[in-house]
Amino acid sequence: MRTMSDSLERLYLAVLAARDLDPATSRTARLFQRGPSKMAKKLAEEAIEVVIDAVNGDSEAVIRESADLLYNLTVLWASAGVRPEDVWREMTRREDMLGIAEKLPKSPPKLPKVASPRMASRRPIVALDGRAARKRH
Numbered sequence: 001m002r003t004m005s006d007s008l009e010r011l012y013l014a015v016l017a018a019r020d021l022d023p024a025t026s027r028t029a030r031l032f033q034r035g036p037s038k039m040a041k042k043l044a045e046e047a048i049e050v051v052i053d054a055v056n057g058d059s060e061a062v063i064r065e066s067a068d069l070l071y072n073l074t075v076l077w078a079s080a081g082v083r084p085e086d087v088w089r090e091m092t093r094r095e096d097m098l099g100i101a102e103k104l105p106k107s108p109p110k111l112p113k114v115a116s117p118r119m120a121s122r123r124p125i126v127a128l129d130g131r132a133a134r135k136r137h
Ligand SMILES: N=c1c2ncn([C@@H]3O[C@H](COP(=O)(O)OP(=O)(O)OP(=O)(O)O)[C@@H](O)[C@H]3O)c2ncn1[C@@H]1O[C@H](COP(=O)(O)O)[C@@H](O)[C@H]1O
Pocket: 011, 014, 015, 018, 021, 025, 026, 027, 028, 029, 042, 067, 068, 071, 072
């Protein structure tokens, strides 16, 4: 079965292979020639296009622009020396953490409320006492 991570890994390898091609014929080589700030700009532009298409309710365009976004993300990864497996490892770490969180009790035991020492020291005890004292007269 072809998975999303296989597909991104193939794209990543294709980006690495295109890095040293002729910038006149390869878009990827051109991006590497122009450097990380140009790559970042392209990635941000594609992200904005996805956002606009989603807001407009154009799901077909969201799909197309998401694929462009992922291409530009893999280019930035390659430039930053980040490999897809580095990202998968972080995602697995988060999944594992969520797994642990699911095992924790849903609602923690209720403890009596205790004023924090900081709040207690800020309470204007003298002023309130003074007002209460005036009211009594
Ligand atoms: N998978 C992709 C891929 N997906 C999306 N794109 C992008 O194709 C987009 C859309 O093309 P358009 O001409 O419509 O772009 P545009 O936004 O109007 O114009 P630009 O300002 O982006 O030039 C661009 O945003 C690219 O960033 C890709 N460009 C290349 N690849 C793959 O990258 C590898 C290397 O290809 P080359 O870069 O051609 O060597 C190959 O495997 C390609 O298939």
